[in-house]
Amino acid sequence: MLRTETYTVNFGPQHPATHGVFRVMLNLDGERIVKAEPVCGYLHRGVEKLAENRTYQQVIPYTDRLDYLAAGLQNQGYVETIEKLMEIEVPDRAEYLRIITAELSRIASHVLFVGVYALDIGAFTGFLLCFRERERILDLMEELTGSRMTYSYARIGGVAADAPEGWLDRVEKVVNDLPYYFDIYDDLISGNEIFQARTKYVGYLSAESAVDYSLSGPTLRGSGIDYDLRKAKPYSIYDRFNFEVPLGENGDCFDRYFCRILEMRQSVYILQQAIEQIRETDGPIMAKVPKVLKPPKGEAYHEIESSKGILGYYVVSDGSNKPYRVHVRRPSFVNLGFLDEMCRGGLVADLVAILGSIDIVLGEVDC
Amino acid sequence: MFGKGLVKGLNVTWKEFWSKKFTVQYPDEQHTKPPRFHGKFQLNSDACIACGLCANACPNGVIKIESEKVNKKKYLTKYVMNIQYCLFCGMCVEACNKGALRFTQEHDMSQYFYKDIPLVFVDREAPKPDPETENKEKDDDKSKKAGKAPEKEGQ
Ligand code: SF4
Ligand code: SF4
16 A cells, blocks of 8 residues: 655754754655654753843843844843832833833844845845845944944843934934835735745634734734733833734734734834933933842742743842842743644745744744 | 736835945945944053952953052052953943943954953053152053053954
8 A cells, every 4th residue: 555654854953044043853744744843952051040140230231142133122121020129110211212222123123024034935135125224223223322233221220321412313214214114025025926925824823822822922913812012011101102003814924924014113103202202301311229239039020022022031039139040931932832733734835934924033042 | 916016026126226325345444333332442551440340240250350459559460351251231331430441443353363362451560569669660561551552452
């Protein structure tokens, strides 16, 4: 009797479509995927363990290295956790500066996603095109923080430095230009028939399983679940802004991709409002915090909506100047949990489209 | 209609083709860097009081400081930054309240040999604690340093 046999193929760890060093063990039946088992840990640096040997302030630069594509959000999540633990009130101006860096980081991360996703699908032009806008945002961040990617800008109780002169005007200019670029993405990438053929009805993720696997971020919202922490549980000062939470319908790769494009447009609205409001907000950028931070014994968990999903920090304090334990709930890592079921029955080429649509960053997956 | 998206995309390409070029021919041309740029470090060894705040603020133990007591004052004898471990986070510069340590705009810090990587800002003998000779020694030190500086930077 004629029968087919499955065989195993390693996808990665050294494969450009895995966005870093990530390995998927594929069980294939011909070109069809029977099982896809993610293997991670190639970029493990032990950030959580390193944090136990650093003072509370010294942990900030390490959080940059988790999701290095949106470092502003990572910093914000960590410092807000410590502020929750110590019950520190942050001055308004610092909050606005944090929101501006966070939303700029979100756009920078999503813009890169659009480019890299186009590259995954096979369009090299899209990749280089998107770097142009990202560069403009990185230039702004460099001017504010001194670094292009690892900002280390937020501080416990505020931010490191106030905006330099004229910076807000330049941000405003870039922010107002951005929708024009998003239109170009829509024309060049989203509307492209080849791109749609590769991504529509591929990697289906039902709303129920997305919730069951505790997925978050655009991966979850692409399946039509309206859950964005900025709206659902407003942290920081997000309750002061008007914006919408874009949702997908079909839960396929295209919806997850398109959700991010729409999300960037919402970020532009938030930024426009934030710039308007910060102009009327003067004052200090740091709360009064002691030089040596010794939070009271206890623990705190705080989560924010990062560009990839829900980013949570869990910090335990034993009363000394170093954290007893730091744990990070990394959205990229949790979102990967559903990879196997999304891939089953698909083609090998679909795996690239699916993995790209989850938008993982290996620094965050392996921590 | 199939192909509409492709035509739209080509239209974008056509427009972009005529737009202004924004690439910079890197080593020949360079972007200007903002004043806050996290580049190479610079130490003003006269302003530094060897308090060690910068070394304590550093998360990675990059900065090594040695000092000796001369006439009841701390005298900086050694200031070395092992920048191969540096995260360029700026915590050290922020911690220094004498303004002695700062960032410069210089960004090319790569070296051919590992031993050339550490930035040796100060490596000198402490002067004798005799008040008369102290001033002379200091001047000697300064001229010595000025002569040695380019070689130490490892350019
Ligand atoms: S920039 Fe950061 S890592 Fe580098 S020496 Fe200063 S404190 Fe240490
Ligand atoms: S903090 Fe400033 S003054 Fe103190 S040792 Fe460092 S560089 Fe010198």
